[in-house]
Amino acid sequence: MAAATQQPPTHTMDPPSVHGTHSEGVSPSVPGLFTTNPPIRDALETESSQLQDETIEECLPFLLTGEGHDYRNAHGIPHLYRDRHVQFLRKQLGNLPSMFKSADPSRPWIFYWCLAGLSLLGEDVGSYRSRLIETVQPMQNETGGFAGGFGQTSHLATTYATVLSLALVGGDDAYEVVDRRSMWKWLCSLKQPDGGFQMAVGGEEDRGLLRSCHHLAAQHPPRPITRLACIRGRPHWPFQWPWGMGQTYEGGVSAKPGVEAHGAYAFCALGCLSILDSPHRTVPRYLDVPRLLSWLSARQYAPEGGFSGRTNKLVDGCYSHWVGGCWPLLEASLNGPEGPATGPADHPPMQVDDSLFSRNGLIRYILCCGQDLSKRGGMRDKPSKYSDAYHTCYVLSGLSAAQHDWRLVSARADETMMDGDVWTVSLFVKDGQIFDEEDRVGTTHPVYAIPQHKAEDCQKYFASKQGF
Numbered sequence: 001m002a003a004a005t006q007q008p009p010t011h012t013m014d015p016p017s018v019h020g021t022h023s024e025g026v027s028p029s030v031p032g033l034f035t036t037n038p039p040i041r042d043a044l045e046t047e048s049s050q051l052q053d054e055t056i057e058e059c060l061p062f063l064l065t066g067e068g069h070d071y072r073n074a075h076g077i078p079h080l081y082r083d084r085h086v087q088f089l090r091k092q093l094g095n096l097p098s099m100f101k102s103a104d105p106s107r108p109w110i111f112y113w114c115l116a117g118l119s120l121l122g123e124d125v126g127s128y129r130s131r132l133i134e135t136v137q138p139m140q141n142e143t144g145g146f147a148g149g150f151g152q153t154s155h156l157a158t159t160y161a162t163v164l165s166l167a168l169v170g171g172d173d174a175y176e177v178v179d180r181r182s183m184w185k186w187l188c189s190l191k192q193p194d195g196g197f198q199m200a201v202g203g204e205e206d207r208g209l210l211r212s213c214h215h216l217a218a219q220h221p222p223r224p225i226t227r228l229a230c231i232r233g234r235p236h237w238p239f240q241w242p243w244g245m246g247q248t249y250e251g252g253v254s255a256k257p258g259v260e261a262h263g264a265y266a267f268c269a270l271g272c273l274s275i276l277d278s279p280h281r282t283v284p285r286y287l288d289v290p291r292l293l294s295w296l297s298a299r300q301y302a303p304e305g306g307f308s309g310r311t312n313k314l315v316d317g318c319y320s321h322w323v324g325g326c327w328p329l330l331e332a333s334l335n336g337p338e339g340p341a342t343g344p345a346d347h348p349p350m351q352v353d354d355s356l357f358s359r360n361g362l363i364r365y366i367l368c369c370g371q372d373l374s375k376r377g378g379m380r381d382k383p384s385k386y387s388d389a390y391h392t393c394y395v396l397s398g399l400s401a402a403q404h405d406w407r408l409v410s411a412r413a414d415e416t417m418m419d420g421d422v423w424t425v426s427l428f429v430k431d432g433q434i435f436d437e438e439d440r441v442g443t444t445h446p447v448y449a450i451p452q453h454k455a456e457d458c459q460k461y462f463a464s465k466q467g468f
């Protein structure tokens with residue numbers, strides 16, 4: 001991680017010198033990097049540097065003394081408050097009243113965040129199937145796509161969230177909600193001459209350029225989600241779009257040329273490229289991988305251990321997913337397929353030194369700082385913030401990324417192929433694992449952000465159908 005490169009080489013030789021009572025109870029297994037203030041700092045004080053200092057002060061007690069947590073394991077790591085987080089998400093999801101009663105455009109996202117979060121926590125979300133179907137059916141427009149509420153315009157983001165939610169609850173009746181023919185026409189109408197896509201007909205293209213490509217690619221035919229909608233053919237792929245222009249001078253990816261790099265766009269770019277073709281071919285073709293690697297690495301901070309979304313911004317739990325989710329895709333683009341998928345025997349556990357980021361640093365941040373410690377439950381941005389469904393979903397996704405090892409074990413023959421990429425997942429284990437096994441969450445597919453078997457169930461269902 002780049003934060004580590006700012007440390008003098010002798011740093012690890014120094015015993016952790018922590019002020020006050022902070023050192024009490026800190027396991028010797030925790031590197032000094034994660035227990036002390038950064039030894040090198042810019043002499044220029046700015047509003048950003050002050051906020052950064054305050055954030056470290058805010059996080060350190062949670063990291064070091066387990067403030068607010070009544071349990072800490074031998075590594076000083078608290079449990080995942082699974083039951084409270086389940087309760088929080090179920091409450092957020094409510095009883096899914098009809099969309100006729102509510103027209104909040106973010107509601108499909110609430111469905112996705114809660115259902116994905118519950119799945120990661122090991123809950124069966126199939127019980128929400130009929131209520132979800134009843135709720136989202138009126139949100140589908142005859143002209144194609146899903147709106148945020150009844151009578152609203154279809155939008156790529158709400159369509160994406162709705163399709164993922166239907167895949168999460170699973171079942172033929174859920175898949176059948178999607179009108180694939182009108183969806184296909186609508187998706188094609190969003191295509192722009194420059195290769196990008198509008199988020200809605202006549203709507204923004206700029207800010208959503210990459211985001212929309214990711215959402216759209218995720219709904220196109222080649223792989224699981226696209227097979228959710230099972231729309232065949234791909235007449236207008238955005239290959240002519242100048243992908244490199246989304247990469248900034250810093251090496252990160254921005255929403256459009258000329259604006260600041262942001263973690264969420266890095267994930268969308270990598271995800272989209274991994275759908276269009278196998279990542280070891282598309283990612284190096286359209287992005288400068290070493291520079292992206294450098295920028296992503298610089299997103300992990302010490303001593304906090306979590307990720308920030310932009311340069312000089314603060315650590316925030318949701319980037320555990322947006323940045324944390326980039327690593328398996330980046331690893332796949334660097335390594336390519338490692339041979340045929342013949343099962344776990346060919347997939348030995350990954351060792352810590354193989355990781356491109358500090359998994360333990362991220363896990364420590366999430367479990368110490370990312371959990372709402374009140375009875376409310378849920379996950380949060382940082383200790384001074386309240387939990388919400390968005391952060392609960394993406395913090396748990398990030399925890400999953402840190403606790404598991406995804407590998408691309410087989411790749412499609414070439415970019416003309418719609419199919420053939422095979423990803424496998426194994427538990428990330430190593431000597432001195434810092435979290436308790438009961439605090440391991442479920443897996444989520446590196447490209448589609450839903451459990452792999454949910455994606456595969458959908459794929460199977462639509463693969464058996466002819467045409468629309």
Ligand SMILES: [Zn+2]
Nearest residue numbers: 316317318381
């Ligand atoms: Zn956030």
